[in-house]
Amino acid sequence: MLLERINKPEDLRTLSIEEMEQLAKEIRQFLIEKLSITGGHLAPNLGVVELTMALHTVFDSPRDKFIFDVGHQSYVHKILTGRMDQFDTLRKYKGMCGFIKRAESEHDVWEAGHSSTSLSAAMGMVMARDLKGEDNRVVAIIGDGAMTGGMALEAMNHIGHEKKKMIVILNDNEMSIAPNVGAIHNYLNKIRSDRHYQKAKDEVEHLLKKIPAIGGSIAKGMEKVKDSLKYLVVSGVWFEELGFNYIGPIDGHNLPLLMETLRGADKVDGPVLVHVVTKKGRGYSPAEADSLTWHGISPYKIESGEVLKSAGPPFYTEVFGNTLIELAKQDDRILAVTPAMPSGSGLLKFAKEFPTRMIDVGIAEQHAATLCAGLAAEGMKPIYAVYSTFLQRAYDQVVHDICRPKLNVIFAIDRAGFVGPDGETHQGIFDIGFLRQLPNMVLMMPKDENELRHMMKTAVEYNEGPIGIRYPRIAGRGVEMTDDLHTIPIGSWEVTTAGKDAVVLAVGPMVEIAEKAAAFLNEEGIGLRVVNARFIKPLDKLMLNSIAKEHIPVITMEEGATLGGFGSAVSEYYAEQQVFDVHMHHMGVPDYFIEHGSVAEQRLEVGLTTEELVAAVHKMIASRHNKSEFRSVQQA
Structure with a gap:
């Protein structure tokens, strides 16, 4: 096997293109086999095999810095940097982390379990590089879903202004965890599907190269023609207007094209955005067919794709979702709001039952919080379904826009407490501390899944300000579920x-x-x-x-x-x-x-x-x- 010969990134450079393509198949098979036992983020990693191989072939890690946004797509990077023998311990206690971990390898230069941070981190490393007079490359790898995060847009604004040399890889697989939503997603889809844009752009550039140097004014005029053509073919060349040199979209599974493109991007003196289109779950048919389910998966049977789940009481998340439907049937003011987590937050059934009352804002926790404030200000009953760890990202909005004006927003705080294999970036252990200090906030937590139902009823009936229900990422106790919902006196034990x-x-x-x-x-x-x-x-x-x-x-x-x-x-x-x-x-x-x-x-x-x-x-x-x-x- 070729895979057994890869112990460090330099080993890739000894392979032919044919051997690299064979290695890509072996990496996919390795991931499918290992994750069938341990579970983990399968679909995202199957989608970035060629991209990660190309990065490690063209650039020189760890001298050159790879900043992975979130880390869901870092397994291939771990394989290529000498950690293949640790995959039996993936996400296990004292074993290999499922995300990038600085203490784990010199090749891991940035840690992230929350999205949309890579561009800011990369810009910080670029500025540090230039201040120190060094010449290494900095490459940020960010998913299209993470581009909806306000922090990523803030970073792009700054990067485009400073115009420092760096590369941004936009890994466009049309997914975050759930299918992407919003104007940015629609814009990328337009670029992705418009073949005329790239063809026209290439033809104009080819024409410009043939024009002899007969005067700056003519050359500048032709450059303006080229720029104008972009606007005629594609509605708004957003990335280039922000100051990036845009390359793409290119096939993220074509190794020769990827390497050629990255080498070309490295020659540009300024920020470059390489738009790479990949297929989430590539190489494993169950994951290709349902990348949402296979984003983060429990152990499974390889042949059938059957997920191995133990029987038992329903998880708190499921109870929340079912009870929300029950309450929404009785109160048409109830809406569900989620920052790109309709599946993880148990809202898929609700979305089918009440499609107009289900709001997925994408990865935008701050916007989701203030959106809920606006809804509540107009008499609606918004339920902000969010993981505890992600609510941290909206703290200012909770304080300023919800608690201060005493608006009736309901926080459904999932994954409160320990979260198991997702580890330290996702532990829901800080929300008590940062919520209980806020004036006007009520905070409760059920002892079992039946009490969760009654707390939800209590929250909907409460009209004195914001109220939060925190519940864990575990199965319930298996208690009897009462049919009739009742309220619980506020502040009673x-x-x-x-x-x-x-x-x-x-x-x-x-x-x-x-x-x-x-x-x-x-x-x-x-x-x-x-x-x-x-x-x-x-x-x-x-x-x-x-x-x-x-x-x-x-x-x-x-x-x-x-x-x-x-x-x-x-x-x-x-x-x-x-x-x-x-x-x-x-x-x-x-x-x-x-x-x-x-x-x-x-x-x-x-x-x-x-x-x-x-x-x-x-x-x-x-x-x-x-x-x-x-x-x-x-x-x-």
């Missing part, structure tokens, strides 16, 4: 397990862990009270006051950052009330980024387990007894 020796205030999935700990401790004669702290904001102050009067140990438990999290909120409340004799312990995610693995492994790493809770209860009760004995001795 519930006791799910009685106990007088200690109390744990648990948020979301931590309730189940706490209940298991309570059952274990009960066998030892220790009564652990479990409280479903379903409202993170506002707190249930009546219950907190009652607990303080009992003088029993209090443990808070959350799958979120402890700094500024739910436990901090409880401590702050007691401090405000000048209650200083409550013995407290906070369990949550410590102050570092948690890497990829299973959710169970991530919880084990930070101590969010039944065993750790039992140990904490033992320690706090023992400490309490010791203090009581010490006070008795002093009094005697």
Whole structure:
């Protein structure tokens, strides 16, 4: 196999074109086989095999910098830079990351799990290069879906103004995760489909080359003719007007053409945008037929394409989607808004049921947030369905445009807590901290999938400002689902397990862990009270006051950052009330980024387990007894 001979990028340069084309087939087969076991981002990587090979053949990594936008398309890069033997550990605990990871290889120069960052990073590296007097190349590889992100457009504006030497590869596969939407997508589609544009442009350039040097005015006149022709054939030459030298569109699976084009782009003194058209999922028919499903896939059977899924309770995302349909049938003010995640957010059924009330804005989280504010200002009930990690990108809009004017926007915060194999760039552990501090915000999290349904009903009926429901990326508990939906009193908690020796205030999935700990401790004669702290904001102050009067140990438990999290909120409340004799312990995610693995492994790493809770209860009760004995001795 040729693939076994490739240990570093330089090895590509020893191959003929025929051998490189054979290598491309072997890489695809390798990915199909390995990901059938581990799962991962299959379709995006099958689409960039030739492009990645061409980049590593023409340029010299790591001296030349490749900045991959998001990293969904980085598996081929990992193979070509000596990590083929690590693919058995892909996205596993302590194994190879599914995204670009600077600590993993010198060839990984930029990390990203969120889209639309590559152009800004590349411009920063270009400016640093020039300031240091170096001459390496900087190449950003960005998908057409990421071009809808405002940050990418801001970067293009700056790059076009500075006119520094760099290359942008626009990998146009007509997809982000879901099919792309918007004017930019339509514009690219027009370029992609208009063969007359490239033919006319080539013919005019050929004509100009034949004209002898008979005067600058004539030459300038002909250049104007060439530029005018672009406007006649294609409606708006957007990239060139922004200051880029535009090349394309070219076939992203034609290796000789790709290499020739990249070498030509490297000779241009200024920013170049190379428009490459690729096929997502190329080389594997199930992925070609349904690149949405195969964007990020679980283990599967290669021959049939059957995805291997374990039976069990529905995932929270599915429950959210089904309940939203139920509520929308009763209230025509309800709309769903998503930033390019209709599938991941469980909205595909809703889109079919209510096509005019489903709004996909593309990768544009900030716009989505303020769009919801505008809808709410006009009396609608927008549901902003967004992953916790992506909501971070719209923080200013949440503060300024939604919370400040107290608008009735509902945040459906998916992937709250640990997210498993997607790892540190996607962990949903910071939203409690950055949302609970905002005036007018209400924030809740269900203990199970049935309570999620009632929280959604509560959110729709709430008319006093923004309200958020955070829920995890896991299957539900398998509880009975009640048919009738009811509202939950804002700020109310519930006791799910009685106990007088200690109390744990648990948020979301931590309730189940706490209940298991309570059952274990009960066998030892220790009564652990479990409280479903379903409202993170506002707190249930009546219950907190009652607990303080009992003088029993209090443990808070959350799958979120402890700094500024739910436990901090409880401590702050007691401090405000000048209650200083409550013995407290906070369990949550410590102050570092948690890497990829299973959710169970991530919880084990930070101590969010039944065993750790039992140990904490033992320690706090023992400490309490010791203090009581010490006070008795002093009094005697």
